Amino acid sequence: MSCHSKAIAIIDSGVGGLSITQAIQQYLPNEKLIYLADNYYAPYGEKTADFIQQRINFIAQKFIEQGCKAIVIACNTATVIAIDQLRAQVSIPVIGVEPAIKPASEQSKNKKVGILVTQATSENERFLALIKAHQNGSEVFIQSCPGLVELIEQGQLNSSACQQLLQQYVSPLINKNIDTLVLGCTHYPFLKQQILNITGKSINLLETAKPVAMQLAKRLAKKNLLSNDCENAQIDFYSSKCTLAYQQLFRQLFNLKSTAAINLQLFDQNQKSV
Numbered sequence: 453m454s455c456h457s458k459a460i461a462i463i464d465s466g467v468g469g470l471s472i473t474q475a476i477q478q479y480l481p482n483e484k485l486i487y488l489a490d491n492y493y494a495p496y497g498e499k500t501a502d503f504i505q506q507r508i509n510f511i512a513q514k515f516i517e518q519g520c521k522a523i524v525i526a527c528n529t530a531t532v533i534a535i536d537q538l539r540a541q542v543s544i545p546v547i548g549v550e551p552a553i554k555p556a557s558e559q560s561k562n563k564k565v566g567i568l569v570t571q572a573t574s575e576n577e578r579f580l581a582l583i584k585a586h587q588n589g590s591e592v593f594i595q596s597c598p599g600l601v602e603l604i605e606q607g608q609l610n611s612s613a614c615q616q617l618l619q620q621y622v623s624p625l626i627n628k629n630i631d632t633l634v635l636g637c638t639h640y641p642f643l644k645q646q647i648l649n650i651t652g653k654s655i656n657l658l659e660t661a662k663p664v665a666m667q668l669a670k671r672l673a674k675k676n677l678l679s680n681d682c683e684n685a686q687i688d689f690y691s692s693k694c695t696l697a698y699q700q701l702f703r704q705l706f707n708l709k710s711t712a713a714i715n716l717q718l719f720d721q722n723q724k725s726v
């Protein structure tokens with residue numbers, strides 16, 4: 453197999469990275485993609501940094517053994533916690549997701565920016581340094597959102613529990629008079645409409661799917677690894693805890709018709725399918 457036709461592995465703790473995957477498919481339509489939802493261990497945002505680093509190393513190693521040409525960590529939490537050490541260990545390009553602090557502080561008119569993140573991201577030094585480096589005179593209000601990823605993973609996007617949590621997390625930011633809100637977890641774009649119902653249209657919501665796809669394209673082009681063969685286009689979905697309900701959630705969130713063939717495969721044979 454030529455280097456160009458090798459797969460790109462995309463990793464998240466669950467369905468969050470599907471938003472990034474859609475942007476990658478649009479931007480790089482000739483690439484073979486492998487998506488892993490590590491939902492057996494979701495949410496990452498409530499795990500320790502050690503655990504996340506070890507898990508990301510293990511997964512990356514598996515995909516490198518399979519001959520992947522690049523890895524996308526489609527998860528803000530795993531990026532801030534594990535990307536530096538992973539890059540130091542592997543020779544293929546590793547692309548991560550960082551919250552859109554820079555564009556947010558540039559676009560904010562009143563220089564008040566809110567950011568929704570997981571608990572682990574909110575406490576991470578790399579993340580706090582990123583804010584310092586890019587806030588450019590804006591006040592940045594960090595809000596961690598425990599419980600939200602679990603509800604999305606259970607498909608409870610429109611439940612009253614989800615509505616209540618969002619209200620609890622978004623209201624303090626509205627009270628701070630923010631005009632720009634960064635979605636700093638790849639799961640949250642799936643709640644965009646529910647968030648807009650609380651904020652109204654006067655608050656600008658920012659996410660990062662497109663810049664990640666562009667960055668991936670740039671890195672692959674630089675290493676002469678881009679595929680230009682449309683026959684190569686394909687996507688395989690893996691999960692570390694396959695259930696029928698989870699497969700349905702994948703279809704729903706990936707915007708595929710229910711008849712489309714999304715076959716979720718079990719990632720790690722040491723874990724049981726439930």
Ligand code: DGL
Pocket residue numbers: 464465466468469494495496497498526527528529530570573601636637638639
């Ligand atoms: N999508 C992950 C992120 O961007 C969610 C982390 C989690 O599993 O808590 O942070």
